[in-house]
Amino acid sequence: MKKIITYSLVGLFILVMSCNKDIIESNSDYPELAPATQDINGGDWKPFIVSSSAGFAMPAPEAVNSSSYQEELKELKTLSSNITSEQRKIIDYWKVGSVLRWNEIMRQLVAKHNVPPYQNEDGTYPVPSAANPFSYPEFPFSNPPYAARAYAYLSLAQYDALIHAWKYKTQYNRPAPYKTDPSIEVSVTKNELPSYPSEDAVVSGASFELMKLLFPADIDYIKEMAEQEKTYRLWSGANVKSDLAAGDSLGRWVARQVIQRAKTDGMGVAGGNPAIWTKLEADCIAKGETPWISLETPKRPPMLPLFGNVKPLLFDPAIIASLRPGPPPSATSPQMRKELDEVLDFTSNPTKERMRIVNFWADGVATYTPVGHWNAIASDDFVNMQLSEIRWARNYALLNSSLMDAAIICWNTKYFYFNARPCQLDPRIKTLTGVPNFPAYISGHSTFSAAAATILGYLAPERSADYTMMATEASNSRMYGGIHYRADCEVGLQTGQKIGNLAIDRAKTDGSN
Amino acid sequence: MKIFVANLVKLGLTILILFPVTLKAQTEQDALMMGKQRLCVAGSYAYNSWEEYWEGTFKRNNDNIGKLSTQTGMLMLNYGISNDLNIMASLPYMSTKATRGTLSGLHGFQDFSVFVKWRPLKKQFGNQTVALLGVAGYSAPTNDYNIDFMPMTVGLGSKVLSGRLIADYKYKKIFATISAAYMHRGNVEIDRPAYYTDRQINSSMVKMPDAGNFQLRTGYRTSHNIAELFIDNMTSFGGFDIRKNDMPFVSNEMNSTRLGIEGKHYLNNLPSLGFHANVWTTVSGRNVGKATGFLAGIDYIIDFNSSKAK
Numbered sequence: 001m002k003k004i005i006t007y008s009l010v011g012l013f014i015l016v017m018s019c020n021k022d023i024i025e026s027n028s029d030y031p032e033l034a035p036a037t038q039d040i041n042g043g044d045w046k047p048f049i050v051s052s053s054a055g056f057a058m059p060a061p062e063a064v065n066s067s068s069y070q071e072e073l074k075e076l077k078t079l080s081s082n083i084t085s086e087q088r089k090i091i092d093y094w095k096v097g098s099v100l101r102w103n104e105i106m107r108q109l110v111a112k113h114n115v116p117p118y119q120n121e122d123g124t125y126p127v128p129s130a131a132n133p134f135s136y137p138e139f140p141f142s143n144p145p146y147a148a149r150a151y152a153y154l155s156l157a158q159y160d161a162l163i164h165a166w167k168y169k170t171q172y173n174r175p176a177p178y179k180t181d182p183s184i185e186v187s188v189t190k191n192e193l194p195s196y197p198s199e200d201a202v203v204s205g206a207s208f209e210l211m212k213l214l215f216p217a218d219i220d221y222i223k224e225m226a227e228q229e230k231t232y233r234l235w236s237g238a239n240v241k242s243d244l245a246a247g248d249s250l251g252r253w254v255a256r257q258v259i260q261r262a263k264t265d266g267m268g269v270a271g272g273n274p275a276i277w278t279k280l281e282a283d284c285i286a287k288g289e290t291p292w293i294s295l296e297t298p299k300r301p302p303m304l305p306l307f308g309n310v311k312p313l314l315f316d317p318a319i320i321a322s323l324r325p326g327p328p329p330s331a332t333s334p335q336m337r338k339e340l341d342e343v344l345d346f347t348s349n350p351t352k353e354r355m356r357i358v359n360f361w362a363d364g365v366a367t368y369t370p371v372g373h374w375n376a377i378a379s380d381d382f383v384n385m386q387l388s389e390i391r392w393a394r395n396y397a398l399l400n401s402s403l404m405d406a407a408i409i410c411w412n413t414k415y416f417y418f419n420a421r422p423c424q425l426d427p428r429i430k431t432l433t434g435v436p437n438f439p440a441y442i443s444g445h446s447t448f449s450a451a452a453a454t455i456l457g458y459l460a461p462e463r464s465a466d467y468t469m470m471a472t473e474a475s476n477s478r479m480y481g482g483i484h485y486r487a488d489c490e491v492g493l494q495t496g497q498k499i500g501n502l503a504i505d506r507a508k509t510d511g512s513n
Numbered sequence: 514m515k516i517f518v519a520n521l522v523k524l525g526l527t528i529l530i531l532f533p534v535t536l537k538a539q540t541e542q543d544a545l546m547m548g549k550q551r552l553c554v555a556g557s558y559a560y561n562s563w564e565e566y567w568e569g570t571f572k573r574n575n576d577n578i579g580k581l582s583t584q585t586g587m588l589m590l591n592y593g594i595s596n597d598l599n600i601m602a603s604l605p606y607m608s609t610k611a612t613r614g615t616l617s618g619l620h621g622f623q624d625f626s627v628f629v630k631w632r633p634l635k636k637q638f639g640n641q642t643v644a645l646l647g648v649a650g651y652s653a654p655t656n657d658y659n660i661d662f663m664p665m666t667v668g669l670g671s672k673v674l675s676g677r678l679i680a681d682y683k684y685k686k687i688f689a690t691i692s693a694a695y696m697h698r699g700n701v702e703i704d705r706p707a708y709y710t711d712r713q714i715n716s717s718m719v720k721m722p723d724a725g726n727f728q729l730r731t732g733y734r735t736s737h738n739i740a741e742l743f744i745d746n747m748t749s750f751g752g753f754d755i756r757k758n759d760m761p762f763v764s765n766e767m768n769s770t771r772l773g774i775e776g777k778h779y780l781n782n783l784p785s786l787g788f789h790a791n792v793w794t795t796v797s798g799r800n801v802g803k804a805t806g807f808l809a810g811i812d813y814i815i816d817f818n819s820s821k822a823k
Contacts, residue, residue, distance in 0.1 A: 021700055025715040026707075108713035118573075118758040136757065295615055297576035347617055352657060359661040359704035365760045366709045376707060376715070423615045430617035432662065434760075482617070 043167030080237035123298035152404035161254035197247035205251025308412025446492025454500020544681030561806025569754035579613030626652035722751030
């Protein structure tokens with residue numbers, strides 16, 4: 001008897017220990033990039049920022065019959081044969097697509113850095129410094145506006161760089177190495193795209209250059225990934241070193257042009273200063289309204305109050321007043337009381353389904369933000385669309401320029417009206433998610449989501465109705481969670497849609513159709 | 514701290530006096546058994562709260578939470594299949610509340626647990642008694658309560674398979690019980706499609722670290738009374754630290770060491786009725802609140818065997 005029990009206990013223990021608890025990630029079974037078309041005319045598409053590469057000295061490639069190229073082929077043959085399982089894993093990772101993988105890397109870094117700084121002893125808050133990124137608080141605090149801008153510039157740099165790469169590809173028309181030497185072992189699907197400059201190296205170079213500024217504390221990781229991607233092209237037999245060197249230089253050069261634009265877009269002063277914070281409050285009071293106050297203890301300065309003045313990507317800053325919606329219901333109006341009662345009802349009677357929706361769309365601290373969430377949603381759909389690298393980049397560029405501009409118009413509106421959150425006006429309201437540290441009107445989630453749903457509905461029309469439904473749910477989640485009024489959400493959706501439509505206007509005339 | 518411990522002891526003694534200690538209402542953690550064909554029905558109320566907590570090893574308070582309190586009402590059944598084999602089941606209802614900030618409290622039924630407790634060995638040598646016990650347990654959430662809104666959530670939402678070994682030694686009325694448990698936790702599913710631990714994970718499934726529980730209980734024990742001191746340690750085998758000012762997460766490495774006193778008493782003139790109470794405090798921890806709490810409960814024993822001579 002004792003033996004039986006001992007054995008069964010040991011057996012149970014072994015069974016339990018052997019249970020595989022490893023998580024299978026949603027992006028682990030993405031298929032290899034297999035473009036339906038290589039969009040070979042991509043060199044004629046319209047760039048966002050870097051309209052010409054005339055300032056870049058692109059060296060002409062050596063001819064395929066030159067001795068130097070033959071040397072490169074010989075070296076490639078060695079590098080691409082006898083692939084180890086470790087190398088195979090790296091190849092399988094990157095062959096899914098360069099632009100997609102960098103989007104995922106970006107989402108990871110945004111999530112990593114999306115943590116608000118802890119207060120100082122005296123109740124003030126330290127501000128992360130790009131000049132000193134490694135010491136606490138690590139730079140950056142990648143909150144939603146920071147993230148929106150980061151995703152946008154990364155996508156734009158990749159897209160513009162690929163347009164110039166495609167132009168050189170068709171100009172020089174160097175065939176892939178395996179076309180010249182069929183005996184090369186190739187670990188990716190062969191294609192007809194000219195190989196000079198390497199599109200992977202272009203994306204790797206552009207991404208490295210941009211991301212080391214956006215996430216300087218992670219420079220080692222970013223560098224490792226950038227190098228790994230270029231090495232993968234050698235191991236897979238897809239590019240020779242001169243393809244990679246040219247691509248890398250071009251990508252970096254384009255990124256540096258984008259960085260010039262980013263440095264003068266107004267982000268540097270978006271945090272404001274105590275005088276500006278006080279003035280926002282005074283202006284609101286002068287209008288006879290109840291100003292927003294931070295609901296954190298100690299009180300935290302408002303998040304990036306001047307982000308609404310950052311230079312937009314899709315529209316002229318002069319029209320911002322025409323895009324900005326009219327005022328929210330006055331804090332003491334019957335309409336506001338009605339909206340407050342609705343929020344109070346949601347938070348006093350939470351249902352499981354509503355809490356699920358709140359959690360699904362929370363995208364708060366330590367997440368990739370709503371902007372990253374919509375990038376994730378888009379990525380899951382783009383993988384099924386057999387896009388070329390350049391069209392992947394275009395899709396993300398359109399999505400993320402919409403999201404950055406949505407952030408700009410949303411922040412502009414928030415600080416123009418500077419109104420209070422529901423639980424400031426009615427402390428009986430207890431929230432089911434964290435209260436963001438900025439004014440309520442209009443809802444960021446709603447603005448982001450409608451902008452994303454609108455442009456994505458254009459890029460993937462068969463999913464259009466789903467996107468609209470998701471945007472509505474994301475918007476409602478903020479009421480269910482007790483942090484937004486209905487007006488914030490509804491007007492946020494309308495405003496976001498306007499931005500999405502601006503992106504559609506651009507998409508229709510960018511030469512890619 | 515000294516004064517605090519002194520007060521805690523005083524409070525504990527007061528409780529012991531107020532609820533002249535019980536026992537036989539056993540938990541899966543002690544060395545006590547319910548007799549054959551006897552059913553113990555136990556109801557308890559527990560309260561704990563914390564103002565300080567640990568983000569990794571960094572101890573802090575948070576004025577956006579103030580004091581976070583948890584109240585628990587629990588029903589537990591323990592039936593003696595034989596004198597050496599018991600089966601027990603429990604179901605807690607919990608509610609949480611923060612005194613400051615905007616976060617809403619949550620409430621609801623938590624996890625249903627079943628334990629089978631077996632005592633293969635009990636030997637007496639004069640004044641000394643030695644016993645060895647094994648406990649196998651399983652617990653599972655009774656509903657899909659919110660697990661992605663920590664620290665306001667009522668539980669971790671994980672199914673747990675556990676095994677515990679208990680050794681008990683008694684000399685006259687003084688005893689010591691040591692036990693160690695391994696808890697195998699099932700993965701949990703959260704409501705969002707991605708989350709960050711020490712890296713981004715693109716899945717709604719969360720790998721839960723297994724955990725160990727180690728306990729020493731020692732004190733005075735007769736058939737009607739128990740007064741004991743306990744030290745209890747929970748250690749996660751894996752998981753990650755809450756970063757500075759980050760939110761807590763279900764798969765954090767949650768460790769804690771608690772110190773407490775406990776008493777049980779069965780009435781002399783109505784031996785089927787008993788009371789039990791404890792009071793405890795957290796002395797060290799990682800990614801948990803520095804909680805202090807108490808429990809008070811009442812047990813009633815139904816003897817399905819009462820017609821027979823005892």
